Amino acid sequence: xxxxxxRFSGGVLVMLLIGPWTASAQGATEIEKGKQLFLGMxxxxxxxxxxxxxxxxxNRPVLSRAPDDQALAAVIRDGIPDRGxxxxxxxxxxxxxxxxxxxxxxxQNTAAAVTGNLEKGKAVYQRSGCSSCHIIHGxxxxxxxxxxxxxxxxxxDYLRQAIVDPAATLPRGVMxxxxxxxxxxxxxxxxxxxxxxxxxxxxxxxSFTIQVRDASQLYSFRKADxxxxxxxxxxxxxxxxxxxxxGSDLDDLVAYLSSLGGGK
Amino acid sequence: MRMQRFGLLLICAxxxxxxxxxxxxxxAGADSxxxxxxxxxxxxxAQRYSQLDQINRQNVTQLKPTWMYQMRNPGIxxxxxxxxDGVMYITEPPSTATALDLHTGRxxxxxxxxxxxxxxxxxxxxxxxxxxxxxNTVFFGTVNCHLIALDAKSGIVRWDVAVDDxxxxxxxxxxxxxxxxxxxxxxxxAETGIRGFLDAYDAKTGKRAWRTWTVPGPGDANVESxxxxxxxxxxxxxxxxxxxxxxxxLVYWGTGNPAPDWNDDTRPxxxxxxxxxxxxxxxxxxIKWHFQFTPHDVHDWDSTEVPILFDADVKGRRRKVVSMANxxxxxxxxxxxxxxxxxxAPYVKQTWTDGLDxxxxxxxxxxxxxxxxxxxVYPAISGGANWxxxxxxxxxxxxxxxxxxxxGIYYKGDAEYKDGTAYAGGGGETKNGDAAYGAIRALExxxxxxxxxxxxxxxxxxxxxxxxxxxxxxxxxxxxxFALDSETGKPLWELQLGAAVRSPPVSFLIDGKQQIAVxxxxxxxxxxx
Numbered sequence: 198x199x200x201x202x203x204r205f206s207g208g209v210l211v212m213l214l215i216g217p218w219t220a221s222a223q224g225a226t227e228i229e230k231g232k233q234l235f236l237g238m239x240x241x242x243x244x245x246x247x248x249x250x251x252x253x254x255x256n257r258p259v260l261s262r263a264p265d266d267q268a269l270a271a272v273i274r275d276g277i278p279d280r281g282x283x284x285x286x287x288x289x290x291x292x293x294x295x296x297x298x299x300x301x302x303x304x305q306n307t308a309a310a311v312t313g314n315l316e317k318g319k320a321v322y323q324r325s326g327c328s329s330c331h332i333i334h335g336x337x338x339x340x341x342x343x344x345x346x347x348x349x350x351x352x353x354d355y356l357r358q359a360i361v362d363p364a365a366t367l368p369r370g371v372m373x374x375x376x377x378x379x380x381x382x383x384x385x386x387x388x389x390x391x392x393x394x395x396x397x398x399x400x401x402x403x404s405f406t407i408q409v410r411d412a413s414q415l416y417s418f419r420k421a422d423x424x425x426x427x428x429x430x431x432x433x434x435x436x437x438x439x440x441x442x443x444g445s446d447l448d449d450l451v452a453y454l455s456s457l458g459g460g461k
Numbered sequence: 462m463r464m465q466r467f468g469l470l471l472i473c474a475x476x477x478x479x480x481x482x483x484x485x486x487x488x489a490g491a492d493s494x495x496x497x498x499x500x501x502x503x504x505x506x507a508q509r510y511s512q513l514d515q516i517n518r519q520n521v522t523q524l525k526p527t528w529m530y531q532m533r534n535p536g537i538x539x540x541x542x543x544x545x546d547g548v549m550y551i552t553e554p555p556s557t558a559t560a561l562d563l564h565t566g567r568x569x570x571x572x573x574x575x576x577x578x579x580x581x582x583x584x585x586x587x588x589x590x591x592x593x594x595x596x597n598t599v600f601f602g603t604v605n606c607h608l609i610a611l612d613a614k615s616g617i618v619r620w621d622v623a624v625d626d627x628x629x630x631x632x633x634x635x636x637x638x639x640x641x642x643x644x645x646x647x648x649x650x651a652e653t654g655i656r657g658f659l660d661a662y663d664a665k666t667g668k669r670a671w672r673t674w675t676v677p678g679p680g681d682a683n684v685e686s687x688x689x690x691x692x693x694x695x696x697x698x699x700x701x702x703x704x705x706x707x708x709x710x711l712v713y714w715g716t717g718n719p720a721p722d723w724n725d726d727t728r729p730x731x732x733x734x735x736x737x738x739x740x741x742x743x744x745x746x747x748i749k750w751h752f753q754f755t756p757h758d759v760h761d762w763d764s765t766e767v768p769i770l771f772d773a774d775v776k777g778r779r780r781k782v783v784s785m786a787n788x789x790x791x792x793x794x795x796x797x798x799x800x801x802x803x804x805x806a807p808y809v810k811q812t813w814t815d816g817l818d819x820x821x822x823x824x825x826x827x828x829x830x831x832x833x834x835x836x837x838v839y840p841a842i843s844g845g846a847n848w849x850x851x852x853x854x855x856x857x858x859x860x861x862x863x864x865x866x867x868x869g870i871y872y873k874g875d876a877e878y879k880d881g882t883a884y885a886g887g888g889g890e891t892k893n894g895d896a897a898y899g900a901i902r903a904l905e906x907x908x909x910x911x912x913x914x915x916x917x918x919x920x921x922x923x924x925x926x927x928x929x930x931x932x933x934x935x936x937x938x939x940x941x942x943f944a945l946d947s948e949t950g951k952p953l954w955e956l957q958l959g960a961a962v963r964s965p966p967v968s969f970l971i972d973g974k975q976q977i978a979v980x981x982x983x984x985x986x987x988x989x990x
Contacts, residue, residue, distance in 0.1 A: 286888020378893025403939035
């Protein structure tokens with residue numbers, strides 16, 4: 198009896214010493230594995246350590262499309278094609294799990310602080326003429342992208358860049374047209390064979406035709422009828438606001454746009 | 462009395478014309494009967510060329526719809542119709558065979574087998590590229606890996622055989638190839654770690670005549686090109702219809718990637734006969750020669766492109782050659798009697814190799830191998846070319862290929878074999894966007910040198926048809942269906958069909974008038990003048 202008690206106690210002791218240590222090591226290994234996968238496939242859009250960029254930041258406790266780990270695994274596995282997140286590749290269950298564990302671990306990081314004042318930012322938006330080209334909750338002009346839920350899709354640093362250097366952040370391939378991966382809101386200059394010039398935004402295009410709009414109307418051209426088709430890749434019709442915003446205006450505007458999370 | 466007999470004969474003749482009677486000789490002689498389209502690529506040489514010239518450079522702008530047909534089920538349509546004796550035979554996604562009245566497009570019969578709910582299709586969408594016909598029977602493969610023979614007149618099943626076990630990931634998407642008395646069918650499934658093969662079945666009974674493994678087994682030649690036991694799940698699918706030389710009695714068929722696709726840790730060596738072209742004896746399936754385009758592939762560069770046969774003067778003498786624009790970005794010309802490498806040149810931008818040696822073996826760059834963090838390589842995962850058919854014109858001696866200019870990022874991942882699950886070991890991300898584009902290219906058929914190109918806004922997945930009317934028909938991802946001048950590439954006609962064009966065009970006659978058929982989205986269009 199004594200002998201068996203001793204053995205039993207010894208067994209418990211071993212478990213106490215090794216069990217938690219092993220589990221922790223496994224967790225660390227899995228997080229590291231998830232991090233490697235994330236760096237390779239996700240960081241270009243979601244930022245190193247999930248700080249966000251062209252894609253939303255992931256270093257927050259609640260992810261709107263991934264309320265639980267199963268949903269997060271599904272998003273990684275299938276992508277969100279209609280929002281521009283591609284289905285990248287096939288994953289083993291172990292790879293998916295490692296990425297979920299790593300992404301969840303990011304919520305312990307401190308998200309980049311948004312220092313500006315939301316209400317002041319709203320005033321900056323209104324007095325800077327942004328609404329002449331952008332719609333928020335149904336109000337505004339329609340030449341540029343809608344911003345009603347922009348805070349849910351773009352990280353603050355990315356929005357900041359979009360304001361001071363719009364051409365660097367031209368949206369890519371989220372809309373059904375003109376197609377996955379293309380620059381959207383692309384400025385084009387068209388000159389027809391009879392000398393008519395049109396400057397506007399590409400609405401859609403195929404190998405034989407292009408559709409263009411400006412502030413007032415829609416144009417449909419057959420490429421064979423054009424003497425010039427200048428697709429101004431890398432440029433934006435939006436003026437840069439670098440020199441137009443003073444003091445804390447930029448921080449305030451970023452704070453306001455970051456707060457826009459949809460029609461809530 | 463004599464008159465009566467004559468009348469009876471006429472009735473019999475009329476009846477026999479409406480019954481599908483496509484003996485082997487009729488397929489072998491397809492070029493002398495251009496009003497029909499009796500095998501996947503139009504003839505055994507797989508040239509996808511029509512000798513009809515009623516539709517030509519002068520009148521192609523007058524093309525108008527003859528009829529349209531809407532597929533019964535949603536899904537990607539890649540079928541290449543068979544047209545003979547007043548009937549068009551097509552497949553619809555995922556595994557339905559349908560016969561249409563050639564005059565109206567009205568269905569005559571349709572057959573859908575029972576596909577289990579838990580069917581395993583890993584590695585491609587659930588598509589089907591068409592039927593084969595021989596005598597009075599139509600043959601097609603299914604996503605649960607059956608080969609089915611249907612009576613061509615009624616659609617009633619003659620026989621139905623399991624080619625292999627779908628639970629292990631085997632499935633069929635390609636059109637079978639009918640030769641003399643045999644139906645040849647390939648399989649998909651390398652992304653589940655199948656061991657690939659090409660099968661031939663007796664056309665009358667469905668009994669298997671031969672099986673040629675594309676990955677050798679224990680004791681077989683070249684098994685040493687696989688590390689350890691990796692050959693057991695070595696991939697090597699055969700999912701695109703090959704070609705046939707009746708005189709040499711050889712079947713030519715491309716093979717797919719080794720498994721796992723992007724993780725090569727367990728499979729050191731060349732991994733024969735993956736990413737290869739096999740020349741096989743039509744009676745026995747015995748491999749007469751092989752040529753491996755991409756030894757030890759790590760980019761999923763299947764060689765399941767259509768191998769085209771033609772004769773040409775190469776290296777100082779007349780030769781029987783086979784050519785292929787390979788997914789790996791190179792165009793190859795081989796002697797089809799011996800497999801000797803005659804010429805090879807890149808036809809799209811490629812960064813995975815420093816070129817080919819004198820025997821056509823690539824100097825593969827190992828820094829282009831997939832990594833966990835990704836490796837940028839040209840071409841993208843879909844390749845410079847892929848399953849969509851090229852075309853060869855014996856009139857221009859040009860090889861027409863729909864090409865893709867696009868980079869990809871290749872990722873290495875984990876790979877663990879388990880029956881019927883993904884065994885891919887990573888994957889590829891395509892760099893879509895402003896910089897990527899497609900191009901219809903005309904290559905000099907004995908060298909691969911570019912003669913002309915017609916650029917497309919985006920890379921497309923459409924096969925091509927060239928014709929004696931001096932035209933090349935092709936399609937675009939954005940829905941344009943168009944005709945180019947086969948000598949210059951100049952666009953002559955275009956129509957927006959409203960959805961991506963994914964099937965290769967075919968041509969035939971209705972009541973003596975030339976027609977062109979193609980699909981876009983879920984619709985099949987027939988155009989005539």
